[in-house]
Amino acid sequence: MADLESALAYARDHQKDFLEEFISFLRIPSVSTLPDHKDDMYRAADWIIKQLESIGFESVAVMPTGGHPVVYGEWMKAGEDAPTILFYGHYDVQPPDPLELWLSEPFEPQLRGDDLFARGASDMKGQIVAHLKAVESLLRTSSLPINMKYLIEGEEEIGSPNLGDFITENENLLSCDLCLNGDSNILAPDKPAITFALRGLAYFEIRLQGAAGDLHSGTFGGAVDNPAIVLCKLIAGMRDETGRVNLLGFYDDVRPLSERERSEMVSMPDEWWMEQSGASVLFGEQGFTTTERATARPTLDVNGMISGFTGKGSKTVLPAQAMAKISMRLVPDQKPERIKDSLEAYLEANAPPTVTWELEDMASSPPAIVERDSDAVHAASRALEAVWGVKPVFQRQGGTVPVVGLVQELLGVDSLMLGFGLPDDNLHAPNEKLHLPNFWRGIETYIRFTCEFGS
Amino acid sequence: MADLESALAYARDHQKDFLEEFISFLRIPSVSTLPDHKDDMYRAADWIIKQLESIGFESVAVMPTGGHPVVYGEWMKAGEDAPTILFYGHYDVQPPDPLELWLSEPFEPQLRGDDLFARGASDMKGQIVAHLKAVESLLRTSSLPINMKYLIEGEEEIGSPNLGDFITENENLLSCDLCLNGDSNILAPDKPAITFALRGLAYFEIRLQGAAGDLHSGTFGGAVDNPAIVLCKLIAGMRDETGRVNLLGFYDDVRPLSERERSEMVSMPDEWWMEQSGASVLFGEQGFTTTERATARPTLDVNGMISGFTGKGSKTVLPAQAMAKISMRLVPDQKPERIKDSLEAYLEANAPPTVTWELEDMASSPPAIVERDSDAVHAASRALEAVWGVKPVFQRQGGTVPVVGLVQELLGVDSLMLGFGLPDDNLHAPNEKLHLPNFWRGIETYIRFTCEFGS
Numbered sequence: 001m002a003d004l005e006s007a008l009a010y011a012r013d014h015q016k017d018f019l020e021e022f023i024s025f026l027r028i029p030s031v032s033t034l035p036d037h038k039d040d041m042y043r044a045a046d047w048i049i050k051q052l053e054s055i056g057f058e059s060v061a062v063m064p065t066g067g068h069p070v071v072y073g074e075w076m077k078a079g080e081d082a083p084t085i086l087f088y089g090h091y092d093v094q095p096p097d098p099l100e101l102w103l104s105e106p107f108e109p110q111l112r113g114d115d116l117f118a119r120g121a122s123d124m125k126g127q128i129v130a131h132l133k134a135v136e137s138l139l140r141t142s143s144l145p146i147n148m149k150y151l152i153e154g155e156e157e158i159g160s161p162n163l164g165d166f167i168t169e170n171e172n173l174l175s176c177d178l179c180l181n182g183d184s185n186i187l188a189p190d191k192p193a194i195t196f197a198l199r200g201l202a203y204f205e206i207r208l209q210g211a212a213g214d215l216h217s218g219t220f221g222g223a224v225d226n227p228a229i230v231l232c233k234l235i236a237g238m239r240d241e242t243g244r245v246n247l248l249g250f251y252d253d254v255r256p257l258s259e260r261e262r263s264e265m266v267s268m269p270d271e272w273w274m275e276q277s278g279a280s281v282l283f284g285e286q287g288f289t290t291t292e293r294a295t296a297r298p299t300l301d302v303n304g305m306i307s308g309f310t311g312k313g314s315k316t317v318l319p320a321q322a323m324a325k326i327s328m329r330l331v332p333d334q335k336p337e338r339i340k341d342s343l344e345a346y347l348e349a350n351a352p353p354t355v356t357w358e359l360e361d362m363a364s365s366p367p368a369i370v371e372r373d374s375d376a377v378h379a380a381s382r383a384l385e386a387v388w389g390v391k392p393v394f395q396r397q398g399g400t401v402p403v404v405g406l407v408q409e410l411l412g413v414d415s416l417m418l419g420f421g422l423p424d425d426n427l428h429a430p431n432e433k434l435h436l437p438n439f440w441r442g443i444e445t446y447i448r449f450t451c452e453f454g455s
Numbered sequence: 456m457a458d459l460e461s462a463l464a465y466a467r468d469h470q471k472d473f474l475e476e477f478i479s480f481l482r483i484p485s486v487s488t489l490p491d492h493k494d495d496m497y498r499a500a501d502w503i504i505k506q507l508e509s510i511g512f513e514s515v516a517v518m519p520t521g522g523h524p525v526v527y528g529e530w531m532k533a534g535e536d537a538p539t540i541l542f543y544g545h546y547d548v549q550p551p552d553p554l555e556l557w558l559s560e561p562f563e564p565q566l567r568g569d570d571l572f573a574r575g576a577s578d579m580k581g582q583i584v585a586h587l588k589a590v591e592s593l594l595r596t597s598s599l600p601i602n603m604k605y606l607i608e609g610e611e612e613i614g615s616p617n618l619g620d621f622i623t624e625n626e627n628l629l630s631c632d633l634c635l636n637g638d639s640n641i642l643a644p645d646k647p648a649i650t651f652a653l654r655g656l657a658y659f660e661i662r663l664q665g666a667a668g669d670l671h672s673g674t675f676g677g678a679v680d681n682p683a684i685v686l687c688k689l690i691a692g693m694r695d696e697t698g699r700v701n702l703l704g705f706y707d708d709v710r711p712l713s714e715r716e717r718s719e720m721v722s723m724p725d726e727w728w729m730e731q732s733g734a735s736v737l738f739g740e741q742g743f744t745t746t747e748r749a750t751a752r753p754t755l756d757v758n759g760m761i762s763g764f765t766g767k768g769s770k771t772v773l774p775a776q777a778m779a780k781i782s783m784r785l786v787p788d789q790k791p792e793r794i795k796d797s798l799e800a801y802l803e804a805n806a807p808p809t810v811t812w813e814l815e816d817m818a819s820s821p822p823a824i825v826e827r828d829s830d831a832v833h834a835a836s837r838a839l840e841a842v843w844g845v846k847p848v849f850q851r852q853g854g855t856v857p858v859v860g861l862v863q864e865l866l867g868v869d870s871l872m873l874g875f876g877l878p879d880d881n882l883h884a885p886n887e888k889l890h891l892p893n894f895w896r897g898i899e900t901y902i903r904f905t906c907e908f909g910s
Contacts, residue, residue: 308759315883
């Protein structure tokens with residue numbers, strides 16, 4: 001049987017070791033989107049393998065996919081009658097650029113105050129290590145009351161393009177009663193939270209081609225159209241001044257927010273959003289709170305764009321090409337395929353004859369809402385309250401975790417989103433950090449949750 | 456006295472040597488806008504120095520400026536009564552990027568058919584070498600009937616930021632009766648031309664700042680505005696669907712094209728513009744021919760823009776910054792300062808409170824029109840007709856040559872634009888080339904012009 005108190009004591013006694021191991025994991029620049037880091041992906045996968053092996057997991061393996069590999073491992077000694085939890089995580093991280101805005105090296109973790117700064121500290125190596133150390137604390141002092149499987153992928157930050165195939169091909173291996181997804185956050189250091197809804201994603205690259213090659217803007221300006229300006233006009237037309245998306249049919253499948261849902265949602269004040277984002281002025285659709293706009297309403301954003309000469313100085317070129325990465329966050333019951341049709345129709349209707357265009361699907365994921373009245377949610381709720389001293393709140397999140405939709409569809413199980421990042425952790429941005437007190441409380445919460453869920 | 460026939464014979468006999476020397480000049484990557492090439496700028500300046508010294512020029516010197524140095528040299532042995540011509544050129548070249556679109560290395564000249572491919576071949580090392588070799592042909596066989604000065608700057612491609620000061624400080628040294636500007640072109644291999652008007656330039660960089668740092672588009676999309684989209688909306692509003700500029704007061708100072716001017720202008724057919732540009736559809740203001748739009752009407756273009764993540768893959772970032780390089784080509788009597796005021800007023804009026812903006816002046820130059828009924832134009836006309844066998848046409852050019860306005864203002868002399876590039880030479884673009892038959896005819900034209908002007 002699991003001995004809660006011994007495991008908690010073990011975790012407290014080993015904080016120094018845990019932190020050192022965490023730092024060694026953060027030093028591996030496992031950037032999934034950059035081909036140069038292919039070897040680092042294997043190093044990161046191997047780091048997890050060694051952890052799982054050292055605490056007695058079995059069938060531990062780096063499993064190939066069409067892209068970066070998946071790490072799998074299992075501990076099935078709780079027996080057939082005990083429930084099985086599949087812990088999901090991702091060992092890949094976002095690119096660190098723009099590098100010049102980091103105060104310390106992104107892959108040389110630095111502790112400043114209570115925060116550990118490094119790319120991937122919060123998203124989500126910190127959450128993986130917290131769970132590994134919770135399991136270690138239980139296994140080194142007693143046992144687990146449940147069976148555990150680990151599925152740690154390496155492509156979350158690029159939209160999990162191979163995860164669906166992997167889950168389909170390994171349906172039996174991954175079968176479970178619940179997916180515990182650590183890729184999540186709480187609201188503030190003193191505000192524990194459980195996430196019950198996530199937004200989906202439809203991410204595209206639009207490429208325009210004007211003349212065959214770059215031209216001299218003096219010789220040809222006035223004779224030939226400018227694809228950068230055409231791109232600007234197209235993008236300008238996609239969203240109105242309040243952020244409402246103008247694509248035809250974009251809102252057709254949006255499930256309206258009921259008054260009950262709105263009243264139950266944790267809405268943070270605008271001051272909080274300003275503080276978290278560093279924006280001095282907020283922005284968005286009329287008629288919704290900022291929290292609603294950022295978690296329960298769909299959006300359209302430019303994630304990147306480029307055309308022509310962008311170095312120092314003044315090159316007088318009339319560019320031949322322009323590119324933008326454009327993504328929409330989706331809410332139930334929007335479907336990425338219908339959004340793509342809508343964008344395609346917009347480009348058909350609005351791109352002038354002076355350019356040709358291509359639209360490439362870069363990533364897509366359906367939105368998700370999970371069951372709030374379940375054993376897992378109740379166990380997590382009790383664990384959080386025991387550690388934090390206050391009841392957790394239930395929140396929707398604006399981000400996308402593709403695996404939630406996939407495990408629902410392919411394995412038929414809900415996901416419990418339980419992770420300990422903070423909204424100001426600078427995910428996907430320079431100076432990403434993890435608040436270490438959350439790391440320690442996270443380990444304790446995972447220990448308590450495991451005992452609660454298995455009891 | 457100058458002996459025309461001997462000089463022409465010398466030039467024909469030395470084609471092989473001339474070409475080898477030209478190639479050695481093209482091998483120097485004298486890219487003025489990139490700080491890494493500072494040494495190459497000195498190497499290019501030195502190459503000209505050695506040429507001038509070897510043909511007997513005096514006071515030959517690399518003269519410092521606030522930026523890249525100027526090369527000066529003179530041959531004053533024609534005496535006080537003979538006219539003095541100041542030959543203007545620039546030894547700097549545009550950056551070669553995008554490198555992947557070059558069929559051969561930009562600084563490893565390659566002869567394919569009659570064309571020599573290299574960055575700077577046409578703009579304008581080829582024109583400088585053609586004039587140097589014309590002078591050499593005369594001086595090695597007889598003499599010059601005129602005095603010659605050379606002013607070869609190294610900052611034309613970045614808007615000649617130090618040339619005005621240099622000319623002001625060296626007014627006596629540079630005093631002359633005419634500036635011969637080789638930074639020019641003819642219409643086609645069988646269509647010699649003299650340029651009598653140039654467009655001016657007002658080149659800006661606009662930088663927008665949204666939130667303090669890049670944000671996660673899932674967490675903050677819907678709560679915070681997107682500077683890339685704001686930039687697109689601002690740019691989209693600067694120009695209408697036909698290319699007409701929407702900035703308030705932009706057309707106030709434009710001198711209308713008279714019917715006489717329109718009838719005298721060489722207007723190339725649209726097929727020619729499509730062939731030269733590689734654009735399958737042309738574009739621009741209603742009511743003007745393409746040639747008029749590209750040479751005698753002002754324009755606004757985006758020369759480059761960037762925001763957010765532009766690498767491979769799908770980073771879900773909500774960018775904090777967005778930048779665009781925007782330039783206007785100006786015609787008489789527009790003034791760069793008034794255009795800047797107009798752009799600034801537009802940004803003031805249209806930028807939303809969700810961003811802050813900066814506007815930086817990158818380069819500016821007034822438009823220019825020169826005297827068509829002069830000795831210099833007549834001499835050039837006769838020289839071109841003798842070499843090409845047809846009378847030259849008079850053309851306006853869409854590009855900007857800042858020095859033309861400067862020598863008019865500071866030295867009080869007109870510029871004769873006489874160079875031998877072609878409109879399809881890929882200036883400022885990959886695969887720049889010089890049509891070698893034009894190079895040989897250019898040398899002969901410069902020899903004949905020198906004799907005609909001095910007679």
